[in-house]
Amino acid sequence: MxxxxxxxxxxxxxxxxxxxxxxxxxxxxxRDVSGWIARMFAGEHINHTENRAVLHTALRAPRSEALVVDGQNVTDDVHRVLDRMAAFAESVRQGTYRSATGETFTDVVNIGIGGSDLGPRMVNETLIDFTDGPNVHYVANVDGAQLEAVLKMLEPAQTLFIVTSKTFTTLETMANANAARRWLTVALGDNAVAHHFVAVSTHAEEVRRFGISADCTFEFWDWVGGRYSVWSAVGLALMIALGPERFRAWLNGANAMDRHFRTxxxxxxxxxxxxxxxxxxxxxxxxxxxxxxxxxxxxxxxxxxxxxxxxxxxxxxxxxxxxxxxxxxxxxxxxxxxxxxxxxxxxxxxxxxxxxxxxxxxxxxxxxxxxxxxxxxxxxxxxxxxxxxxGKTADEVRQELRGQFEGEALEAAVPHRVFPGNxxxxxxxxxxxxxxxxxxxxxxxxxxxxxxxxxxDINAFDQWGVELGKKLAQTVMKAMDGKPVELDPSTAELLKKASTY
The missing domain is CATH 3.40.50.10490 (Glucose-6-phosphate isomerase like protein; domain 1)
Known part of the structure; x- marks a missing residue:
């Protein structure tokens, strides 16, 4: 043990x-496991296919633990954003940050996919007994049924949206974000977007174009992979639900395991x-x-x-x-x-x-x-x-079944009740x-x-396999719009059949 x-x-x-x-x-x-552990914690660019450091552990490191990578004190950056998150989360929880109509927010909708959804959603549901802030809902699937099911429970004037996308161009996330914006503006007008939408992103220009101000934008960094990002501003909805103190207790548990792993x-x-x-x-x-x-x-x-x-x-x-x-x-x-x-x-x-x-x-x-x-x-x-x-041996089964079966009937019953074990x-x-x-x-x-x-001996921190299907989806959508694109015969026939429904 x-x-x-x-x-x-x-x-x-x-x-x-x-x-x-x-x-x-x-x-x-x-395999030099100890050396690789040291290289990751030192901020070396071990994600070599993208030439990036891998520093999700820095997201839960204490303020006193300085880490300089590529000339930048990463710890200072992390805690600057954590402090902004805490201030914003408290303003929503205490009702000082209000909606366009002056109401407090009773519900928060986190819009993201992959690491921007799976981690926050899992933690939120696991720690539901520790939440005492607004109700938090999660929307990831581009299937509009998920967004519809969430929105039908909510009041526009009391709903805050957090749109989480590193590039702010992720197709599924932005489709849901744009649909949510239309739902909101129909009820409250275009000016409500600035009050009701928050962004977690690295792409300030795309965020501004959507209608979200810099004050309501929370950054994270290229050295945070999506599936490791829940510890960053991607966890903003969690902090609103849990409160900053419990959020930091969660970070502390991860940091304790980091120290164990490292030492x-x-x-x-x-x-x-x-x-x-x-x-x-x-x-x-x-x-x-x-x-x-x-x-x-x-x-x-x-x-x-x-x-x-x-x-x-x-x-x-x-x-x-x-x-x-x-x-x-x-x-x-x-x-x-x-x-x-x-x-x-x-x-x-x-x-x-x-x-x-x-x-x-x-x-x-x-x-x-x-x-x-x-x-x-x-x-x-x-x-x-x-x-x-x-497991359970044949002899043990025979002992159990004696009195219920005899002779051939007993032997016929035995194989079905044997457990190989080990x-x-x-x-x-x-x-x-x-x-x-x-x-x-x-x-x-x-x-x-x-x-x-x-x-x-593989790179755990890239995910090129995710990209191909996304790119082909754009090609299929062009075909659905009647544009001339090349599809394989099976896909073309499936699209033709789908158009008949």
């Missing part, structure tokens, strides 16, 4: 003995050992997927956040030098909250023909008034991991869901993802 930042990680149910652990640590040393020897380093176990299961034991089962309803969106973090970071097929990988990179990551998953896909985990390693995440103390149900939840989580490891899992205990421990949990998985990229 390893314990760090209030998290307790038991990996004794993994198929790892001392010889395997030593070999995995030798691999980490061969702890590899053998006792929680993110490093989690990554080494993942490589063992993926590349040496052949597991094609990784399951995450969080035994807490409030962590319902944790897997969705984690999917982007892991698969957008490490879903690559070339090394850092551009040569083809000779081993598989990230497995498909999936899962759901316990105990729901037990009645959905756990049958496959226990008796399926392939092995799928599981990370169980268990906040031990509940935040609801039903302690008996929390006891059942804890028991189910621990029992499932034990059952995956232990199926790997790890269990991560956290005391409870609160801002500090959620921050530590998220940073843990961020660093696990980075270590995996080092072991596979």
């Amino acid at each position: 390893i314990e760090a930042c209030g998290l307790y990680f038991d990996y004794s149910k993994q198929p790892v003995d001392q010889a395997v652990a030593d070999a995995l640590l030798a691999l980490a040393n061969e 702890t020897p590899l053998r006792s380093n929680l993110p490093v050992m989690m990554a080494l176990l993942a490589v063992w299961n993926r590349n040496f034991l052949g597991a094609a997927t990784q399951v995450v089962a969080a035994y807490a309803q409030k962590l319902e969106r944790f897997v969705a956040w984690l999917q982007q973090l892991e698969m957008e970071s490490n879903g690559k097929s070339v090394h850092r030098d551009g040569s083809a990988l000779q081993a598989h990179s990230t497995p498909a990551l999936w899962g759901d909250v316990g105990t729901n998953g037990q009645h959905a896909f756990f049958q496959m985990l226990h008796q399926g023909s392939e092995v799928h390693p599981v990370d169980f995440i268990l906040p031990v103390l509940g935040t609801h008034p039903w302690p008996e149900q929390q006891r059942m939840l804890v028991a189910n989580c621990l029992a499932q991991s034990a059952a995956l490891m232990r 199926r790997p899992s790890s269990t991560l205990l956290m005391p409870q869901i609160d801002p500090y421990h959620l921050g530590a949990l998220m940073a843990l998985y961020e660093h696990r993802t980075f270590v995996l990229s080092i072991l596979w």
Whole structure:
């Protein structure tokens, strides 16, 4: 086991003995994991395909921890924006920043996609018990049904919109932002935009063109990747919901994990050992997927956040030098909250023909008034991991069924009730869901993802694979407008058929 930042990680149910652990640590040393960790924290441009530093850890560093990168004190920049965020969040929460009609804001709508939505939405829903500000809603999908469902609950005069886009040109985000602006101006007029819209962006000119003032624009930087951006001004809606003090407690939890990751020897380093176990299961034991089962309803969106973090970071097929990988990179990551998953896909985990390693995440103390149900939840989580490891032999099944079946009927029933066992899992205990421990949990998985990229020798911080489909969508839209573009026969025929509906 390893314990760090209030998290307790038991990996004794993994198929790892001392010889395997030593070999995995030798691999980490061969790949210079410690050196790469130091380079990231020092602000070197380890995102080499975009020539950028990778400094999401600076977003939760204390004010006293100076970091100069490319001649600029990054820590000063971060806390300047954090202070502006805190002042604005408090003005909305206290009702001193008001709408165009002089009313207080009861609702905030965060418009973004990818990292501008998954992280803030997940944290907001996980920490819902700690929110005491305006109600915060999230819109990401370009499917207008999502925006419509949110807007029909709201009053224009009491609604504040936060539009989050680094370039302020992201197609899905700007489509939703423009639709929201039309909804607002129909009710309150064009002048209301300046009072009701806030931007989180690096592109001041596009923001100004939309109608948002510099005073209501919050910046972040090129060294903040989208899936790592929730700790920046991208989390403004969170700060409004939680308040600055709880927001900083969440940052502090992440910073504690950063310090553990940066300073702890590899053998006792929680993110490093989690990554080494993942490589063992993926590349040496052949597991094609990784399951995450969080035994807490409030962590319902944790897997969705984690999917982007892991698969957008490490879903690559070339090394850092551009040569083809000779081993598989990230497995498909999936899962759901316990105990729901037990009645959905756990049958496959226990008796399926392939092995799928599981990370169980268990906040031990509940935040609801039903302690008996929390006891059942804890028991189910621990029992499932034990059952995956232990299994059930044919002889044990025969003992159970004697008296119900005899002879041939007994032997026919046995194979269906055998559990092979020896199926790997790890269990991560956290005391409870609160801002500090959620921050530590998220940073843990961020660093696990980075270590995996080092072991596979890939760049975890670009995402060129996201771009192609977006560009082709623009081509398809031109075809829908009747413009002459070249489409493959299948797509052209699908578009032709779609036009008949």
